[in-house]
Amino acid sequence: MNIAFIGLGNMGAPMAINLVKAGHDVTVFDLVESAIQSLEAEGARRAASAEAAATGADVVVSMLPAGAHVKGLYLGRDGAPGLLDALDGKPLLVDSSTIAPDDARLVGAAAAERGFTYLDAPVSGGVGGAKAGSLTFIVGGEAAGFDQAKPLLEAMGKNIFHAGEAGAGQVAKICNNMLLGILMSGTAEALALGVKNGMDPAVLSEIMKQSSGGNWALNGYNPWPGVMEGAAASRDYQGGFLTDLMAKDLGLAWELALGSKSTVPMGSQARNLFALHSAQGSGQLDFSSIQTLYRAGEDT
Ligand code: NAD
Numbered sequence: 049m050n051i052a053f054i055g056l057g058n059m060g061a062p063m064a065i066n067l068v069k070a071g072h073d074v075t076v077f078d079l080v081e082s083a084i085q086s087l088e089a090e091g092a093r094r095a096a097s098a099e100a101a102a103t104g105a106d107v108v109v110s111m112l113p114a115g116a117h118v119k120g121l122y123l124g125r126d127g128a129p130g131l132l133d134a135l136d137g138k139p140l141l142v143d144s145s146t147i148a149p150d151d152a153r154l155v156g157a158a159a160a161e162r163g164f165t166y167l168d169a170p171v172s173g174g175v176g177g178a179k180a181g182s183l184t185f186i187v188g189g190e191a192a193g194f195d196q197a198k199p200l201l202e203a204m205g206k207n208i209f210h211a212g213e214a215g216a217g218q219v220a221k222i223c224n225n226m227l228l229g230i231l232m233s234g235t236a237e238a239l240a241l242g243v244k245n246g247m248d249p250a251v252l253s254e255i256m257k258q259s260s261g262g263n264w265a266l267n268g269y270n271p272w273p274g275v276m277e278g279a280a281a282s283r284d285y286q287g288g289f290l291t292d293l294m295a296k297d298l299g300l301a302w303e304l305a306l307g308s309k310s311t312v313p314m315g316s317q318a319r320n321l322f323a324l325h326s327a328q329g330s331g332q333l334d335f336s337s338i339q340t341l342y343r344a345g346e347d348t
Contacts, residue, residue: 060111188217240342280334288334
């Protein structure tokens with residue numbers, strides 16, 4: 049298949065590489081030149097714009113930071129037309145960014161009006177999952193579009209869920225990430241408490257992993273430096289899933305809660321923690337660096 053891939057960041061780059069490896073003809077675009085170059089070295093074709101990448105494509109996959117970027121790409125920005133108005137063909141549109149369900153529904157409805165099929169297909173599994181091709185895809189949109197996209201998504205992921213109609217993928221993803229934010233901050237809190245009271249963080253992690261506190265952060269994403277080889281914590285929290293993006297997702301959970309009159313006290317607490325952490329200069333570090341918020345001042 050001819051695939052256009054837009055957004056080659058921490059997640060997009062390894063996802064696009066897996067599409068190349070699966071034998072697809074992949075044309076890429078990102079605002080950052082070095083990101084395009086890295087993909088070219090892996091066998092992808094470069095394009096000078098998103099529109100150029102998507103022209104003639106069977107499928108467009110986008111992996112952008114937030115809703116504003118996704119709306120800009122498909123609906124247009126600053127007077128320039130988006131892909132929905134710029135393209136002659138009707139490629140299947142798959143957005144894997146994490147954005148507000150209402151934004152996904154807005155783009156999906158505009159796409160449908162113009163004869164496109166748009167799926168919101170956010171992912172879970174982190175950069176490790178993106179590299180390994182073992183992501184979970186959580187897809188919202190029409191069943192026919194889901195069936196069409198599934199073989200392609202299987203080249204990048206292991207578990208492919210049809211969550212429901214347009215926006216449902218984003219709702220499920222936001223619930224998941226609210227839980228992840230709570231679990232990561234709770235894990236960091238427990239580790240800091242144990243270490244302050246004389247525990248070795250590796251020993252404590254192993255105990256909690258095998259006990260009732262076990263969770264995804266402890267199993268594969270330990271926030272304490274040096275405990276887990278390959279985790280962001282063991283490479284100065286570089287790369288991975290940025291604090292700013294977690295703060296964004298917890299903000300999306302908060303908006304979803306407001307709109308549905310839901311109560312999310314734990315999610316709100318986590319949002320405040322990650323927003324504070326970001327405000328203190330850690331927005332571009334991996335979100336597991338929330339551990340440093342609990343360690344601040346421990347030597348004083
Ligand atoms: P990132 O910031 O590393 O990458 C985003 C990329 O998009 C950057 O390379 C940026 O230059 C590019 N970009 C921005 N605007 C663009 C435009 N108009 N045209 C072309 N390229 C553009 O982010 P990421 O970690 O790859 O995350 C992408 C999305 O996936 C986010 O919505 C995030 O919440 C979600 N997500 C991330 C992870 C993770 O572990 N990093 C996991 C699951 C979901």
